Amino acid sequence: MIKFYSGNIACAEGAIAAGCRFFAGYPITPSTEIAEHMALRLPQVGGIFIQMEDELASMAAILGASWGGMKAMTATSGPGLSLMQENIGLGAMTETPCVVVDVQRAGPSTGMPTLIGQADVMQARWGSHGDYEIIALSPSSPQECFDLTIKSFNLAEEYRVPVILLMDESVSHMSEKVIIPPKEKIKIVERKKPKVKPSEYLPFKADDYVPPMACAGEGYAVHVTGLTHDEKGYPQATSPEVQEKLVRRLCDKIRKNERKLRDIEEFEMEDAKLAIVSFGTTARSCKAAVKRARKRGYKVGLIRLRTIWPFADEYFEKIANEIKQFVVVEVNYGQIKLEVERCVGKKVHLLPKMGGEIHKPEEIYKKIKEVYNGN
Amino acid sequence: MNIKDLPEESLFTPGHTACAGCPAPAIVRNMMKIFGKDTIVYTPANCLLVFSGTYPYLAWRVPYLHEAFENTAACISGVARAYRKKGKKTLVVGIAGDGGTYDIGIQALSGAAERNEDVIYVCYDNEAYMNTGIQRSGATPYGAATTTTPAGRKIAGKLEHKKDMAEIMRAHEVPYVATLSISHPKDFLEKVEKAKETEGFRYLHVLSPCPTGWRFDPAKSIEIARKAVDSGMWTLYEAEYGEITNIYKPKKKIPVEEYIKGQGRFRHFTPEMIAELQKWVDRKWKRLYGELPES
Numbered sequence: 001m002i003k004f005y006s007g008n009i010a011c012a013e014g015a016i017a018a019g020c021r022f023f024a025g026y027p028i029t030p031s032t033e034i035a036e037h038m039a040l041r042l043p044q045v046g047g048i049f050i051q052m053e054d055e056l057a058s059m060a061a062i063l064g065a066s067w068g069g070m071k072a073m074t075a076t077s078g079p080g081l082s083l084m085q086e087n088i089g090l091g092a093m094t095e096t097p098c099v100v101v102d103v104q105r106a107g108p109s110t111g112m113p114t115l116i117g118q119a120d121v122m123q124a125r126w127g128s129h130g131d132y133e134i135i136a137l138s139p140s141s142p143q144e145c146f147d148l149t150i151k152s153f154n155l156a157e158e159y160r161v162p163v164i165l166l167m168d169e170s171v172s173h174m175s176e177k178v179i180i181p182p183k184e185k186i187k188i189v190e191r192k193k194p195k196v197k198p199s200e201y202l203p204f205k206a207d208d209y210v211p212p213m214a215c216a217g218e219g220y221a222v223h224v225t226g227l228t229h230d231e232k233g234y235p236q237a238t239s240p241e242v243q244e245k246l247v248r249r250l251c252d253k254i255r256k257n258e259r260k261l262r263d264i265e266e267f268e269m270e271d272a273k274l275a276i277v278s279f280g281t282t283a284r285s286c287k288a289a290v291k292r293a294r295k296r297g298y299k300v301g302l303i304r305l306r307t308i309w310p311f312a313d314e315y316f317e318k319i320a321n322e323i324k325q326f327v328v329v330e331v332n333y334g335q336i337k338l339e340v341e342r343c344v345g346k347k348v349h350l351l352p353k354m355g356g357e358i359h360k361p362e363e364i365y366k367k368i369k370e371v372y373n374g375n
Numbered sequence: 376m377n378i379k380d381l382p383e384e385s386l387f388t389p390g391h392t393a394c395a396g397c398p399a400p401a402i403v404r405n406m407m408k409i410f411g412k413d414t415i416v417y418t419p420a421n422c423l424l425v426f427s428g429t430y431p432y433l434a435w436r437v438p439y440l441h442e443a444f445e446n447t448a449a450c451i452s453g454v455a456r457a458y459r460k461k462g463k464k465t466l467v468v469g470i471a472g473d474g475g476t477y478d479i480g481i482q483a484l485s486g487a488a489e490r491n492e493d494v495i496y497v498c499y500d501n502e503a504y505m506n507t508g509i510q511r512s513g514a515t516p517y518g519a520a521t522t523t524t525p526a527g528r529k530i531a532g533k534l535e536h537k538k539d540m541a542e543i544m545r546a547h548e549v550p551y552v553a554t555l556s557i558s559h560p561k562d563f564l565e566k567v568e569k570a571k572e573t574e575g576f577r578y579l580h581v582l583s584p585c586p587t588g589w590r591f592d593p594a595k596s597i598e599i600a601r602k603a604v605d606s607g608m609w610t611l612y613e614a615e616y617g618e619i620t621n622i623y624k625p626k627k628k629i630p631v632e633e634y635i636k637g638q639g640r641f642r643h644f645t646p647e648m649i650a651e652l653q654k655w656v657d658r659k660w661k662r663l664y665g666e667l668p669e670s
Contacts, residue, residue: 026478026479027474027504027507027508027510028507029507032508032522035510035523036508036522039525040525040527043527043529043530049523051510051523053477053479053481054444054445054478054479055479079443079444083445109442109443110441110443
């Protein structure tokens with residue numbers, strides 16, 4: 001089926017295709033259309049839409065719904081993501097599968113509510129207190145808003161972790177062709193259920209980092225807490241040993257699976273000496289600039305990050321020697337640039353924007369020329 | 376104060392970008408005439424901020440703060456405490472919409488009321504999140520269609536009734552709570568004046584019919600506000616320390632059917648839905664006025 005969707009509508013449709021039947025949200029520009037579309041669509045497919053009293057409540061409600069056995073999502077923008085942080089940490093600690101869509105606008109604070117920003121990258125990673133890891137994906141087109149929303153649900157279920165879909169205002173409001181595959185062609189992942197007898201079930205015992213998840217009412221003991229807890233789920237808030245084991249596992253289940261979670265589009269990278277690194281809407285301008293530079297003989301390529309977190313450390317370490325220069329293009333003041341620099345171990349060039357607009361291809365082309373020719 | 380005695384000078388100026396027929400500019404313009412120059416105004420995210428608080432369309436001739444959506448009552452608490460510490464009597468006024476009051480702001484509001492902060496909190500209530508494009512709020516009446524409670528085949532509009540925010544504030548037993556309507560200007564001005572003269576926490580709640588969100592003829596904002604009062608959908612009263620001291624009773628109670636006529640948000644109403652809304656109004660009427668009038 002071919003549709004003409006905006007990024008926001010494609011995201012909402014992707015969620016429904018992924019099996020999301022619970023949405024709790026709060027109006028905020030530029031993400032509101034996701035909530036509006038869910039309000040319209042969820043009753044048609046037997047789902048639940050709730051408009052909550054604020055973003056704290058929205059995030060808390062999807063955690064509750066997930067523990068009630070549903071696939072759940074919320075959508076917001078920067079100020080709302082800030083308010084959600086405590087509950088995102090609760091979701092990480094209690095290993096609750098859920099999806100948080102952040103349609104980024106320019107900040108900080110109220111910033112530019114109707115215009116693009118890409119500066120929530122670091123907040124998505126560690127916005128809540130304590131050590132934890134989440135997964136964050138970033139789409140560049142309405143098609144990817146659809147596809148990556150499905151992927152977000154699948155990863156949330158597989159890894160039992162809140163997944164943050166880092167959209168941006170431009171991709172959320174642009175309308176393009178979106179191909180919706182037939183239902184049977186869409187891969188859907190469900191959370192792992194316990195296979196042992198209820199008497200043997202330990203709700204937070206993991207053989208491969210991710211424990212099977214039972215919901216209350218399925219015959220298994222369920223004890224969920226934000227306190228440091230042992231494999232039974234019981235609070236152990238004074239045991240450094242339990243804390244050590246738990247937090248290590250929460251981080252390692254993502255860190256050790258980085259290679260599996262890696263999702264990078266390489267464009268013209270075969271013989272590239274200079275690599276542009278970008279994500280989201282900005283990467284589209286980068287692609288145009290790379291095409292232009294190639295026509296004029298520059299050996300330039302584009303590395304587009306579809307998975308932002310966990311960061312592709314190993315990938316960048318590997319290519320650090322082959323690629324002479326890196327230029328990171330992002331609508332913030334160098335959040336991904338620092339990550340690339342950390343991995344490649346040399347100075348990385350930055351073409352930032354503080355928000356409100358994306359880069360023009362000619363600006364990027366100019367920067368390519370400058371860096372390439374060593375000016 | 377009489378309407379003819381209001382000062383000429385307006386501290387809320389023309390040149391803003393409110394929709395045609397929006398009562399909010401009239402509400403704040405007249406409030407500011409009474410509050411006077413020694414006032415500091417705070418607004419969170421709402422239409423008022425967007426149409427009067429963004430350069431170059433600034434309409435405020437007093438110091439003006441804009442901060443986050445949920446923090447109105449907490450932020451003005453800080454402002455007022457700072458001024459009082461310096462020995463200044465400056466009037467500190469927070470003006471939030473219904474979303475910023477009923478929903479995301481209620482925690483800060485309740486806290487400030489309980490601490491009896493020396494501020495005036497104004498809720499201008501247009502019964503939905505109009506600034507983001509008409510989503511339901513805790514203030515949206517039963518059955519109304521919004522973009523998050525569409526009038527669909529499975530669910531027709533909002534399922535829940537309007538939360539009685541003024542009564543929640545009255546239960547805080549603060550020095551002054553009043554409900555106002557632009558259709559009753561003399562009553563409106565007297566209440567604003569009374570709020571100015573009172574010390575401690577003051578809560579003013581104004582109904583602000585929204586032609587864009589409620590979908591009615593922009594020439595009819597005042598008429599619809601009056602019908603809200605006459606039907607009992609909106610009740611005008613004053614309360615001091617939790618006791619109602621003055622209540623306006625319409626001479627003739629009109630059925631809600633007359634109130635909802637001409638408002639697009641109620642267009643899908645069935646007789647059953649009208650009856651449900653009428654039942655709610657009648658319950659409220661009995662609670663506040665005693666027995667229902669004989670029909």
